[in-house]
Amino acid sequence: MSMQIIGTYAVAVCLLLGAGFALVGTIGLLKFNDSMTRLHAPTKVGTIGIGSFLLASMIHSYVFSEGSFHELLIMGFLFVTAPISANFIAKVNIHKRSCDTPPMPPRDDTWSTLNVPLADRALETKAQE
């Protein structure tokens, strides 16, 4: 009996924590005024928000029924894919030049997003004119 009470409270705390972090992530997304800084709030705060929700789901399933570890898989996929979507959005920002121009790399010619293949250079200058 007492185990179930502890479980209920643990689930409630996890849900509240997750909801709080998700809320902060959304506030950050709305508050910042530049597309690159906006990227920071959802990528990090969102990850731990969803992490807490999944933890709550796991505790609930272990305390009240047979238990499941599907959530570990969701968390694993989330941690692997979140940086990639962030990277794609950042690349789009650089490509459209909708952010401050990044400093040039010290050893190489340019950043790979800004690098235009030789065959396409003529097309690009034509498009800029």
Added chain:
Amino acid sequence: MTRAFRWLFPHPLLTVLLAVIWMLLQNELSAGMVVFGIILGIVITKTTAVWWPERPGNIRVGRMVVYCLIVLWDIMVANVEVAWIVLTKPNSKLRPAWIVVPLDLVQPEAITVLAGTITLTPGTVSADLSDEGHSLLVHVLHTDDPDAVRDDIKHRYERRLKEIFV
């Protein structure tokens, strides 16, 4: 013997990973599931080996586990830090910056792990790689000292990754 092993397991770590994912998907840990997971791991790696001709280098699993724990801890700290910045810093006082991190790592797998780690940890997002792969472009949400952030990334994560991917 080693040749037979290589023929059966072109990517041993991928086989293990696929078997673990299969067991997590089935949500049960029984002998039958382990065997079927390993069979799947072998069949999938064998049939897709054509597109993965190079074997990735060996990694030190023990150090990788330590690294994962450090990163998990950093993710939690990072979340609280970023949440604090979001709630308390007005936009006018925010100082975002670009940072260029010169890379000593050469393996693509190691650079991918480093870029992922940077995105998941304190106020930094990895944005781009230079065209020859010698430096990484990182965006920082708020910093007073960009050089300190760069040294922190190099010292805390890259040094450890160099020891993992030998």
